[in-house]
Amino acid sequence: MPPKQISRREFLKWMGIGSGAVLLNGCTPNFLTASSLSPTALPAAGSPDVEVALEAIPGEVQILPGQATRVWQYRAEVLRGPADAVRALPNSYLGPIFNLQRGQTVRVHFSNRLSEKSIVHWHGLHVPVEADGHPRLAIEPGETYVYDFTVVDRAGTYWFHPHPHGRTGPQVYQGLAGLFLVHDSEENSLGLPSGEYDLPIVIQDRIFDGDNQLVYGGQGMMDQMLGFLGNRILVNGQPDFTLPVAGRAYRLRLLNGSNSRIYKLAWADGTPLTVIATDGGLLEQPLWKDYLTLAPAQRADLWVDFSGRELGEQIQLVNLPSAAPGGDGVFPILSAVVDRLEDVPAALPDRLSALNGYEEADAVNRRSPRVFTLEMGRMMSWTINGRTFEMLETAEDEVVRLGDLEVWQFTNQAGGGMGMMGGMTLPHPMHIHGLQFRVLERQIVPELREVWETLSGGFVDSGWHDTVLVMPGESVRVLLKFEDFTGLYMYHCHNLEHEDMGMMRNFRVEA
Ligand code: C2O
Numbered sequence: 001m002p003p004k005q006i007s008r009r010e011f012l013k014w015m016g017i018g019s020g021a022v023l024l025n026g027c028t029p030n031f032l033t034a035s036s037l038s039p040t041a042l043p044a045a046g047s048p049d050v051e052v053a054l055e056a057i058p059g060e061v062q063i064l065p066g067q068a069t070r071v072w073q074y075r076a077e078v079l080r081g082p083a084d085a086v087r088a089l090p091n092s093y094l095g096p097i098f099n100l101q102r103g104q105t106v107r108v109h110f111s112n113r114l115s116e117k118s119i120v121h122w123h124g125l126h127v128p129v130e131a132d133g134h135p136r137l138a139i140e141p142g143e144t145y146v147y148d149f150t151v152v153d154r155a156g157t158y159w160f161h162p163h164p165h166g167r168t169g170p171q172v173y174q175g176l177a178g179l180f181l182v183h184d185s186e187e188n189s190l191g192l193p194s195g196e197y198d199l200p201i202v203i204q205d206r207i208f209d210g211d212n213q214l215v216y217g218g219q220g221m222m223d224q225m226l227g228f229l230g231n232r233i234l235v236n237g238q239p240d241f242t243l244p245v246a247g248r249a250y251r252l253r254l255l256n257g258s259n260s261r262i263y264k265l266a267w268a269d270g271t272p273l274t275v276i277a278t279d280g281g282l283l284e285q286p287l288w289k290d291y292l293t294l295a296p297a298q299r300a301d302l303w304v305d306f307s308g309r310e311l312g313e314q315i316q317l318v319n320l321p322s323a324a325p326g327g328d329g330v331f332p333i334l335s336a337v338v339d340r341l342e343d344v345p346a347a348l349p350d351r352l353s354a355l356n357g358y359e360e361a362d363a364v365n366r367r368s369p370r371v372f373t374l375e376m377g378r379m380m381s382w383t384i385n386g387r388t389f390e391m392l393e394t395a396e397d398e399v400v401r402l403g404d405l406e407v408w409q410f411t412n413q414a415g416g417g418m419g420m421m422g423g424m425t426l427p428h429p430m431h432i433h434g435l436q437f438r439v440l441e442r443q444i445v446p447e448l449r450e451v452w453e454t455l456s457g458g459f460v461d462s463g464w465h466d467t468v469l470v471m472p473g474e475s476v477r478v479l480l481k482f483e484d485f486t487g488l489y490m491y492h493c494h495n496l497e498h499e500d501m502g503m504m505r506n507f508r509v510e511a
């Protein structure tokens with residue numbers, strides 16, 4: 001069954017959800033150890049190790065049989081450094097894929113060849129403010145913006161996308177997004193599947209019209225409130241995605257690149273998913289899940305062993321029903337088909353990575369957190385602590401100190417809000433720029449536990465994250481540290497329609 005377009009019934013389902021008191025217990029995590037995130041994080045000086053020209057341009061790709069689809073896409077060229085520092089994703093509007101080593105210095109010349117303002121944001125990377133792609137830095141058509149930074153992040157699956165205010169949703173929807181893969185020696189020593197056995201899987205939903213052109217409804221009221229939901233699943237920009245595989249182990253790097261759809265992913269035959277990495281790279285050890293919840297912008301790397309499979313066997317990744325908008329019904333995401341057998345032993349290491357946490361975490365978590373309440377405000381807009389986006393402003397409670405370790409709490413207020421839409425509550429994938437955080441704890445109000453439980457079994461809260469799903473009636477606490485860079489960063493809902501409506505705020509790191 002294909003994913004449904006959002007119905008009025010479903011829209012109404014999310015309104016009028018009851019409220020309840022949120023009680024957080026003071027339990028402290030015991031998983032945080034070792035040193036800080038990054039050794040040094042200074043911008044590149046002089047000649048960078050890798051220099052890339054990146055442009056955003058209109059184009060056409062063959063997606064469906066018949067007429068080609070008009071898209072917007074990024075194209076890149078390596079000006080300096082290894083030729084494989086950037087590679088294109090064949091037959092796709094998506095990409096390119098950056099392949100960098102931790103420690104490399106990078107310069108990217110971004111040229112805007114679109115008909116409107118744009119800017120590139122490196123999602124998940126720890127970069128100086130000038131390289132963060134804040135909407136205030138958006139450039140006009142014909143202009144170029146130069147990014148300079150050092151790759152200090154852990155090996156992992158990061159990505160990049162446009163970030164102009166009010167137009168992120170439509171620009172990503174038109175095709176602008178790519179992956180930024182970071183490699184390091186720790187990861188190399190593990191012998192994980194690499195090369196052609198290490199594959200990107202970018203999941204998106206789209207709507208096509210009768211002429212094979214993309215339809216973005218993001219301007220309508222229902223789409224703005226709920227977020228855009230497509231009726232067709234694309235993987236790496238392709239419909240009915242089939243992956244020919246060898247009978248051996250693979251690493252699949254999943255990115256939910258959808259504007260707002262939340263996936264509940266599972267192998268159709270019930271094989272548990274083996275998760276080895278999250279937003280910020282490898283987990284301490286692999287973990288097994290019956291299903292995986294992947295909210296917009298989140299990544300998860302799966303380790304998949306096809307070695308026990310027969311030639312010609314088909315293994316399907318599906319979306320299971322959940323309470324997420326558009327989430328009723330089972331529909332396929334992709335099929336892997338074993339087209340050759342290979343005699344390669346599939347060895348999954350039981351220890352993957354030292355997580356490099358924060359030793360002081362316990363003490364910090366006993367202090368009161370910085371609380372951000374998410375709710376539907378007046379004028380039918382989603383708000384954070386009652387506010388919507390202001391380009392250059394920060395409120396008093398949005399100023400933090402360089403070097404501080406803090407606990408932030410996102411509380412998704414059930415039944416709050418005012419006016420006609422009062423009481424509407426939706427899941428919000430909350431994202432913080434410029435850093436990776438740890439998820440400390442979650443609390444759900446009893447009235448909404450049942451809704452929560454349709455997705456909560458698939459949360460992967462261990463490891464490092466830059467985006468966390470906050471369900472209706474839920475409070476999530478995260479631990480974060482402001483390191484190396486001062487200036488204006490942002491935090492926002494990564495449901496792109498919510499973001500474009502202003503469910504986004506700045507925070508300022510001060511020395
Ligand atoms: Cu991927 Cu400000 O976002």
Ligand code: CU
Nearest residue numbers: 122123124433
């Ligand atoms: Cu980001």
Ligand code: CU
Nearest residue numbers: 428493495498
């Ligand atoms: Cu939201």
